[in-house]
Amino acid sequence: MHVYELNHETQEELEKIQNNLLLEVKNLSLTIERFGKGWTRERLYVIRDFHLKIHHGEVVAIVGASGSGKSLLADAILGIHPKNSIVDGMIKYENELLTEKRRKRLRGNDILLIPQMTNALDPLMKVGKQVKTLMKQNNHQKAVKQIFQKVGLDPDVYDQIPSACSGGMIRKIFIAMALASEAKLIIADEPTNGLDYESIDEMLFQIKMLEKDNKGVIMITHDLEAAMKVADKIAVFYAGETVEVVDKKHLKKGGKFRHPYSRALWNALPQNGFIAIDSTQPSATEKLTGCSFAKQCPKATKKCKIEKPLLKEISHDEMVRCFYAGM
Amino acid sequence: MQLLNIGKFILLRTLKFAILLFAVVLFSFILVSFSPVDPIQSYLGAEMMVVSEEQKERLAEYFGVDESKTQQFLNWLNMFLHGDLGTSLLYRQEVIAVIQERFLASFVLMAISWIISGIFGYALGVIAGMNKGTMIDKAIKSFCFILASTPAFWIGILLLIVFSLWLGWFPIGLSLPIGMLAEEVTVWDWLKHIILPALTLSIIGVSNITLHTRQKVMDVLESEFIRFARSKGEEGFRLFARHGLRNTLFPAISVHFASFGELFGGAILAEQVFSYPGLGQAIVQAGMNSDVPLLLGIVVFSTLFVFIGNLLADLLYYLIDVRMKNGETI
Numbered sequence: 001m002h003v004y005e006l007n008h009e010t011q012e013e014l015e016k017i018q019n020n021l022l023l024e025v026k027n028l029s030l031t032i033e034r035f036g037k038g039w040t041r042e043r044l045y046v047i048r049d050f051h052l053k054i055h056h057g058e059v060v061a062i063v064g065a066s067g068s069g070k071s072l073l074a075d076a077i078l079g080i081h082p083k084n085s086i087v088d089g090m091i092k093y094e095n096e097l098l099t100e101k102r103r104k105r106l107r108g109n110d111i112l113l114i115p116q117m118t119n120a121l122d123p124l125m126k127v128g129k130q131v132k133t134l135m136k137q138n139n140h141q142k143a144v145k146q147i148f149q150k151v152g153l154d155p156d157v158y159d160q161i162p163s164a165c166s167g168g169m170i171r172k173i174f175i176a177m178a179l180a181s182e183a184k185l186i187i188a189d190e191p192t193n194g195l196d197y198e199s200i201d202e203m204l205f206q207i208k209m210l211e212k213d214n215k216g217v218i219m220i221t222h223d224l225e226a227a228m229k230v231a232d233k234i235a236v237f238y239a240g241e242t243v244e245v246v247d248k249k250h251l252k253k254g255g256k257f258r259h260p261y262s263r264a265l266w267n268a269l270p271q272n273g274f275i276a277i278d279s280t281q282p283s284a285t286e287k288l289t290g291c292s293f294a295k296q297c298p299k300a301t302k303k304c305k306i307e308k309p310l311l312k313e314i315s316h317d318e319m320v321r322c323f324y325a326g327m
Numbered sequence: 328m329q330l331l332n333i334g335k336f337i338l339l340r341t342l343k344f345a346i347l348l349f350a351v352v353l354f355s356f357i358l359v360s361f362s363p364v365d366p367i368q369s370y371l372g373a374e375m376m377v378v379s380e381e382q383k384e385r386l387a388e389y390f391g392v393d394e395s396k397t398q399q400f401l402n403w404l405n406m407f408l409h410g411d412l413g414t415s416l417l418y419r420q421e422v423i424a425v426i427q428e429r430f431l432a433s434f435v436l437m438a439i440s441w442i443i444s445g446i447f448g449y450a451l452g453v454i455a456g457m458n459k460g461t462m463i464d465k466a467i468k469s470f471c472f473i474l475a476s477t478p479a480f481w482i483g484i485l486l487l488i489v490f491s492l493w494l495g496w497f498p499i500g501l502s503l504p505i506g507m508l509a510e511e512v513t514v515w516d517w518l519k520h521i522i523l524p525a526l527t528l529s530i531i532g533v534s535n536i537t538l539h540t541r542q543k544v545m546d547v548l549e550s551e552f553i554r555f556a557r558s559k560g561e562e563g564f565r566l567f568a569r570h571g572l573r574n575t576l577f578p579a580i581s582v583h584f585a586s587f588g589e590l591f592g593g594a595i596l597a598e599q600v601f602s603y604p605g606l607g608q609a610i611v612q613a614g615m616n617s618d619v620p621l622l623l624g625i626v627v628f629s630t631l632f633v634f635i636g637n638l639l640a641d642l643l644y645y646l647i648d649v650r651m652k653n654g655e656t657i
C-alpha cells in the first residue's frame with residue numbers, strides 16, 4: 001500500500017542526526033480526570049498519541065485547531081500540566097530520558113516557554129526585571145536594554161509594568177526573554193496570536209533570530225500559513241494525535257501534504273481556494289476505535305472506521321498516520 | 328490625569344459622605360427622641376431630689392431641651408455647622424473633649440486589634456489558599472465561617488469566662504474608676520485592661536480578611552502569570568514571595584481598611600463587656616441617658632472614622648486596579 005520509500009541514510013549520517021537531536025517525544029498522552037454530571041468521573045483524552053522530534057537550530061511548527069489541546073501539550077512537555085491530569089509517554093531531551101527531577105532543573109534554564117496569553121507577565125513587576133531574572137551573566141540591565149532594541153522595543157520599556165504595554169509589545173518582551181535566557185529549546189505557544197499582518201512577519205523574523213542562535217523552536221500555532229513561512233518541519237495535530245510530520249523541503253519541491261486532514265487545512269488557505277473545512281473534531285471524552293479523522297475524511301473506507309492507523313515513518317523524521325497516505 | 332481623577336473621586340465621595348452623615352445624625356436624633364429617659368434627670372442623678380422645680384426649668388432652658396424636638400435638632404445642626412458639638416450632659420464637659428479622651432483609648436484598642444487581625448488573617452488566608460482543598464484549608468475555612476456568625480460580645484464573654492473566671496489571669500469587671508487620671512494608670516494596669524478586648528476584636532476581625540485572602544491567593548495561583556512563572560522553574564515559597572505576595576497583599580490591606588465599620592461595631596460591644604473606657608462605652612452611656620449632644624457627637628465621629636476607612640480602601644483598590652489592568656487575553 002505504502003508509496004514512499006524510506007531514505008537510506010548512511011550509518012554516519014544517522015549518528016550525526018541523532019547527536020543533534022534536542023527533544024524527542026513518543027506516544028505522549030494527557031488525560032484530564034474531572035467530575036462530570038452527578039458523581040460520575042469523566043475522562044478527557046486531550047492528547048492521545050503525540051510524537052515529535054526537534055534538532056538544535058531547527059523550527060518545528062505544531063499546527064492544530066483552536067481548543068485542540070496545544071497549550072496542554074506544552075504544559076505536558078514542561079511538566080506543569082494541571083494537577084488533575086495524567087501524562088504518559090516518553091520524552092527525551094538531548095538523548096536522555098526527561099525525568100521529573102531533570103525537568104525541574106531544565107525548566108527556565110534549558111527549556112523556556114513563550115506563553116500564549118499576553119497576561120502571563122506579573123502585573124505588578126517591571127517588565128525589565130522579569131526579563132532580567134532569566135539571565136545568567138552580570139550587568140543585566142544594560143544587556144536587557146540591548147536585547148529590547150534587538151527585538152524592536154524601546155529600552156525605556158524596561159521600567160514599565162505590563163499594563164502599560166500593548167499585546168504586540170508583550171509578545172516582543174517574550175522573545176526578548178527567550179534571547180536573554182540560555183535556553184536551547186523554546187516552546188512558543190501561538191506567538192503570532194492577535195498580531196496584524198505586518199507584525200506577524202516581524203514576529204516570524206524574530207523566531208528565525210532564535211533559530212540562528214542555534215536554539216530549537218517549537219512553534220505552536222493554528223495558523224498553517226505562518227507555520228509554512230518559518231518552520232523547517234510541520235507537525236499536524238488532530239484529535240490529540242500527530243497525524244503527520246512533513247519536511248518543508250518536501251513541500252518546496254512541490255510535494256503535497258500526505259494526510260487528508262493536512263490537505264484540508266492546506267486547501268482552506270486563501271491562496272489555495274479557501275475551501276472551508278468541517279472543523280468538528282472527535283470529542284475528548286470519546287474513546288476512538290478507528291481513525292480519528294474517519295468521520296470527516298473524504299477517503300475513508302470501512303477499514304478506517306474499525307482499525308486504527310499507526311504513525312508510519314517515511315524518512316528519518318517525516319511521518320504520516322493514514323492507510324492511504326499520499327494517494 | 329490620574330491625579331485629577333483621584334481628586335474628583337475624593338470630592339464625589341465627600342459629597343456622598345455629607346449626605347450620609349446628615350441621614351445618620353437625623354436618624355439617631357429621632358431614635359433618641361423616643362427615649363423615655365429625661366435628660367435633666369440623668370444629668371442631676373441623685374441630686375434630683377434636692378433641686379427645686381424652678382432650677383430644673385432653668386437647666387432645661389440652658390440645655391435647650393424645653394424647645395420642640397424639631398427646634399432642638401435645628402439648634403444642634405446650627406451649632407455643628409459652626410464647629411461646635413456642644414456640651415455633654417453626662418460628663419459635664421465639652422463633647423469634643425470627651426470624644427478626644429475616649430477616642431484615644433478606643434483608637435489604641437482598635438489599632439492593636441486591626442494590626443493583629445490583619446497579620447494573622449492574611450497569613451491564614453495564604454496558608455489556606457496555597458493548600459486549597461486540603462485538611463488545613465478546610466479547617467481554616469470552617470473556623471472563619473464559625474467566627475463570621477459569632478457576635479463579638481459572645482466571644483468577649485467566652486474569653487472573660489476562660490481567662491478571668493477559670494484561669495484568673497485578669498480580674499473581672501476590671502474597669503478603672505471613671506475619674507482616674509491618665510498619669511495614675513500604670514502600663515501594667517493598662518495592659519491588663521486592653522488584652523482581652525483586643526483579643527476579642529482581633530479574633531472577630533480575622534475571618535473577613537482570611538476568607539478574602541484565601542480566595543485571592545487561589546485566583547492568583549490559577550492565573551497565567553503564575554503558570555508562566557512555574558514554566559520558568561519557580562516554585563513553592565519562592566514563587567509566592569516573588570509573584571504572589573504583592574498581588575495579594577494590597578487587595579488584603581484594602582479589604583482590611585473597609586472593615587473599619589465592623590471594627591467599630593465590635594469595639595462598642597467589646598468595650599461594654601470588658602468595661603473598657605472607650606468611645607463605644609461612651610456611646611452606650613449617652614444613649615441610655617439621653618445625652619443627645621454626646622450621642623450625636625460620637626455618631627458624627629464614628630461615621631467619619633468608617634468613611635475614612637472606606638475611602639482608603641477604595642483609593643488603594645483603585646490604584647491597584649489601574650496597575651493590574653493588563654492587556655486582556657488575545
Ligand SMILES: Nc1ncnc2c1ncn2[C@@H]1O[C@H](COP(=O)(O)OP(=O)(O)OP(=O)(O)O)[C@@H](O)[C@H]1O
Pocket residue numbers: 032034046064065066067068069070071072073082116190222
Ligand atoms: N485544567 C484544565 N481542566 C480541564 N480542562 C482543561 C484544562 N485546561 C484545558 N482544558 C481543556 O482542554 C482543551 C484543550 O485546551 P488547550 O488550551 O490546550 O487548547 P489549545 O489548543 O491551546 O487552544 P487555543 O487555540 O485556544 O490556544 C480545552 O477544551 C480546554 O477547555
Ligand code: SF4
Pocket residue numbers: 259260261291292293294295297298299300301304309321322323324325
Ligand atoms: S486512515 Fe482513512 S479515515 Fe483516516 S485519514 Fe486515512 S483515509 Fe482518512
Ligand SMILES: [Mg+2]
Pocket residue numbers: 070071072116189190
Ligand atoms: Mg493554546
